[in-house]
Amino acid sequence: MRVVDVNRILGPVPVGDVPSRDVAGLVAELDRLAIDAACVVHSHALHYDPVAAVVVPGHPRLTSVPVVVPGPLGTAVPDARIVRMCPDEHRFAPAGAQGLAMARELAERNITVLLGWESASAAEIHRLAAEVPALRIVLINTGYRALRELADLMDAHAQLRVDTASLCGHLQVEWMANRYGAHRVLFGTGAPETDDAGPRFQLDHLELPAADVELIAGGNVMDLLG
Template sequence: MSEGRPVLIDADVMLGRHPRRDVGGGTVTELLAAMDHVGVAEAVVGNMTSWLHDPERGNRELLGLLAGQPRLSPCWVMLPDTCGESGTAAGFADAAVQAGVVAVRAFPREHGYDLDGPDAAAVLDAVESVRLPLLVDAGQTTWQAVEALATAHPSLRIVVGGVGYRMLRQIAGVLDRTDNVSVGLADLSSHRGLEWLAGRFGAGRLVFGTGAPYRDPAEAVTRLLWSELAEGEVAAIGAGNLRRLLRREARAA
């Protein structure tokens, strides 16, 4: 690595106070201070209200929280359209685009649906049609469901985070059989798992994310910057791959 720090864009951040863990107040001010502390330039941000309480209300609140914050881009939480909380599938996707949302997140285990099931299919079709990437943690679904979803929606870009420990065999099988699944760095805790994945599948299948504030952002930063990867690989994982998934030019750090 050279002395210059690579640009880091965090794909995995939440605002808001967590009801069961002491991870701070979850304010924009706290988030920006934490980003500055560990050297993160920008972040794709969701709302804990959307995750743990009411996705529709949390998604709307998020836009207000991020107004005037050029370093922070909104990520909405999706629901199946079966109960109508978020309107129609097409309406949800169109509203996300109009609001400047850059990605959609799913919590199928906690919100009570199957990621690859018929209930979520219409919303995922709509999200795919507007070219928004889908973020999901490994603990919220199964790798079989991720693979089935990737196969059924070949244009849907899927980033699986929170992969934890001892998942490399499952990850490898899915990455080998799909082209549209990437792995997030938050809690990628297998020893030298980052280097192994980059060596086997290329750095282009890995996306920087910290899981903040639920996880300490320094963990993912250290994992990437102190890795044995080449500078170009670190740059791609740190920002370039997410820029490509979001199909936009990131602002300078």
């Protein structure tokens, strides 16, 4: 089973001194948890300056995930398969005129968007998904408190997906996979800002058919990466 973390951070983070502050430390962490590869956003782009286009240093196991910001003071749409939007952190409206224009361009170029649950309201996510139905959105870091709102969105928009970083409630991943299909659930950790060992342990103990577990573990991410 190939395991690919769709939601990983490289670089120093505000929460402490972490091993994944550099590529060597991050790869060592992946090895420790038997994770084959990861889609990686740089912490400087996440928390500081996405316009500077911080790129993850090349490594065969790491796929760089640029942070995109719409509008004349933002970033261009990069040559990437997966990007991340951080509306709250970088102060823009994901479903505003500029946000929708960028979303349409991302959809036309078949680029998937990672969108943090705390970074946009459920109403904004609903409008973004409704206005640009071709845009693939992976909602990350959702958590058990968001389950009712998340279910409402997943019911309404077939292109929405979710990662496992904070789906840590009893049989929560199984519920999502059984209701919406395993193809809409992706393994992710959010590490090092959130725990990585928990989601990795959970992956090995999912009460789902082996084929579904393989999709969640890495198959779905690899499909998005082409």
